[in-house]
Amino acid sequence: MAAERLAVNKTYKLYLNGGFPRSESGRSYEITGPDGFLANAVRASRKDVRDAVTAARAASSKWAGLTAYNRGQILYRVAEMMEARSAELVDEVSRAEGIEEAGRQVDEAIDSWVWYAGWTDKIAQVMGSLNPVAGPYFNLTAPEPIGVAGIIAPGESSLAGVVARLAPALCAGNAVVVLASESHPLPAIALSECFATADVPPGVANVLTGHRDELAPVLAAHLDVDALDVTGVGEDKLGEIEEAAAGNVKRVIRAGPGRSPYEVTAFMEMKTVWHPKGA
């Protein structure tokens, strides 16, 4: 009788500037699921947050400068990678949350990703405008990326929750730094492995794991972060986080109901351009 094969366990790391480093602090914390120990996740440091913001800032203009068509293709490829790894993602979600219907959550995450990928080259048409001003001027308003967005991902729904915030932010053309769910961070790291194989440029999406109380205030106060999604911030911490965000007048964003282009424009700025008409 052959011995049962011993599994190769995965080391879960951060996703930072296109690579998978451990924390510069060398720290980790234990992640458990309903069936006990799952992994030692990286416990990112405040320095890791700052490094991630630096990477995001450096990547933001290139990502924003791609054609909308190109960004849409890259994001669609992320969905392809998610589909290809769907068994793994289902396994991650079910081990993390101990739920039977993990498959439904993964389907929702992939379908949601495809939906937002298709918005990149339509958002300006649907949400921009040609403005009929009372004078001889050409005047239009078009959305453009804000720049660097910080996302404090929802604690529950370990994969679909992060996708619901990350997909519209990336669709909008921002570079992002995500703080994954503190208790269920592993599906978000598995998701970042899809980014790494989908031509998402390094630094455009950065995923950090660790203690919220330590990391979220740093992300919220960082002067090189332009917008902050607080969907995952608990009521008790909201005051502190939003107050920190005011230091550079950050746009503070929270999820609306379901998928919509308004979730994308929440991560965008409207720019209006005037030019005289004349012969």
Added chain:
Amino acid sequence: MPRWDYAPAPEATDIVTVKDTYGLFIGGEEVEPLSGDYFKTINPATEEVLAAIPEAGLEDIEAAVAAARKAAGTWAAIAPADRAKYLFRIARAMQERQRELAVLETMNGGKPIKESRDIDVPLAGAHFFYYAGWADKLEFAFPGRNAEPLGVCAQVIPWNFPLLMLAWKIAPALATGNTVVLKPAETTPLTALLFAQICHQAGLPAGVVNIVTGAGETGAALVNHPGVDKVAFTGSTEVGKQIQRSLAGSGKHLSLELGGKAANIVFADAPLDQAVEGIVNGIFFNQGHVCCAGSRLLLQESIATRVVSKLKRRLSTLRLGDPLDKNTDIGAINSRAQLDKIKELVGVGVDEGAELYQAPCELPEHGFWFPPTVFTGVSQSHRIAQEEIFGPVLSVLTFRTEDEAVEKANNTPYGLSAGVWTDKGSRILWMADRLKAGVVWANTFNRFDPASPFGGFKESGFGREGGRHGLEPYVRLT
């Protein structure tokens, strides 16, 4: 150059009746303040006292918010077409009383009558007219979602465009079914109080619009009142940050339209005479009391000397003086406090080594005045290149390439507006893509329209006013 003298052409003020003492406008009535306190409002061009204005206290704010709350349910529930009709009535009444509004605006704020008559007041009426039409078409503004009102809006506005800022705040809020408590600026309350009469004439239901007067403390009490669902503020970035902090965790909706330090960029191929007019309009319009003023002039090096000399010549033709005179280009500085701030920063500019030029003009004996001022030899590290002066003071810098112009233009925490002057269409579009500003004026400057969204990037605030986009800060999408 020949010297052309102009005979005085003052606008008559008999159309305006200024009362000695005003009340607050709460629940459709003019009421005495429960605080019992009053302050004087003056004409900044003469320092003459115009009226006593209530200083609303906590109890007054309480009453105003309660009146707005009481009206909110009915106002949100009436037929949208009727909401539209009320707004059309207000727009019409403002047009009917335009002369009165313009004269009063100039008397209380110091801006030239030709600006309040031709820009502020017509645009304010047009703003109500524009948003009136949206009130019963919201399902087409937000496809796929229902737009629901937020409830009671606290709105705090500045002194630079008192009536126009009132219109920017109240029109979209009412169109979307909200009720409002608005606080005009301490130095310019009179047109807002005249607007209260217009609401009365229009038969607007009591409590839909409430107007409370006072200074910063009144404003802080209003925005922090727990009965408020939404705060809209236009003013300095410093106060905007304070408000954002004080609202943290409250769940209140917020939109901010804050300061600016706009770059007005002139390339060598630009039509220079037109550009000079645009530069003058960009920084000397409304004495430079404009958040989107083109206060940093970026000149391409090869034309810098020529443009500065044209600019100085043009400055010498600007007429500074009585704001009520129809030929006046530069009116009074809005307040002594603002004049002191301008003088301080101009002093800093001189100390830091920039070269000062001031148009030769006589300043009236009474009132607050500052001559059109241009600093050349300014570097990016100078405070006059970084801080908002909010006065008729222009800082001139130079650049060589497009990339350098973009880098310098964006080198500021602000991002409200920018200007580009060039004959090359592709360069305009290239620049417009890269400038971090909510409004880009190409071959023009300081243009405004109710249909055109206005608002900032970065520390110039968030949310848009004007256009379809201006509805969004006042609705909840479900």
